[in-house]
């Protein structure tokens with residue numbers, strides 16, 4: 001259910017600003033796509049059309065980018081964390097070995113001995129850690145993952161099955177991140193985080209560039225079709241919504257309206273927008289949308305969203321499981337995890353709230369793009385939700 005709505009008065013119109021190009025520019029996105037499309041098992045994920053649901057709630061169409069099959073990891077995060085690990089190995093080896101190092105040689109296993117001595121680390125709610133663990137296993141370095149007390153044991157096991165050493169820390173995501181930074185400094189490990197802060201921006205940039213592969217694919221999938229009028233982007237630290245809104249701005253410079261959706265229980269992005277400065281939110285209770293449970297925006301993600309987002313909204317957990325079942329019962333069946341349905345959940349409720357819908361400008365002619373950012377990333381929990 002929709003809780004808050006805020007219209008962003010800092011939204012910029014016109015060309016993509018130069019100051020944002022230093023965070024994420026089209027060339028970074030192109031390089032990420034050119035690399036990722038060469039990986040084994042790379043396939044564009046489906047862009048589905050939810051015609052029935054669209055007509056029921058009163059919009060022209062809903063596109064749903066279904067990330068549940070991405071690289072067999074169950075979420076879009078595989079595009080970012082894995083690419084981040086590869087870029088880290090490339091930058092490190094280039095310094096140690098010299099200019100002969102190429103990404104292709106790394107992929108082909110030319111430096112296995114050197115790589116095996118390196119350790120990458122991150123804090124995670126599950127999906128990003130899984131992507132980093134996958135990258136570490138794929139390219140042969142060690143991996144140390146920090147999770148907080150509420151991360152499900154299914155998500156922990158998924159990372160352990162990729163050979164990561166997973167440490168559970170008491171407290172929430174922000175605390176697990178603090179421990180990760182301390183341990184990395186003490187042990188000489190290398191943080192590959194999906195969130196950025198003042199002294200740490202390099203790898204989050206690559207990770208955001210990796211996420212834009214989804215937007216690139218959508219551009220191809222919608223060739224000769226109408227572009228969406230609105231895109232709903234669920235935010236945790238904000239790297240994901242920032243990357244997609246940035247890409248569409250750069251590629252199409254259209255009037256697509258970006259609506260950032262957060263959990264009311266972790267609403268650091270809307271709070272930052274309302275305060276017109278990056279602001280943390282103290283998480284008191286965990287949302288069922290585990291991937292969105294972040295109390296501090298990514299610095300770079302926030303800088304983009306501050307200018308690219310048209311609207312920020314928050315939702316509570318009350319209808320998330322119903323929305324998951326709605327997609328499960330769709331034809332074709334869609335496997336959609338808790339964080340994945342945030343956009344659809346928000347849209348359905350929004351259509352019942354005439355005043356907010358008017359402000360966002362959604363009507364029967366609107367085409368809404370949603371991102372199904374994860375599948376059943378914890379199969380046991382997913383099964384129990386679907387059974388009802």
Ligand SMILES: Cc1ncc(COP(=O)(O)O)c(C=O)c1O
Nearest residue numbers: 235236237238239240291373374
């Ligand atoms: C499934 C899922 N959707 C959306 C997000 C939000 O991404 P970000 O934290 O970059 O805003 C996450 C983050 O972990 C996630 O796991």
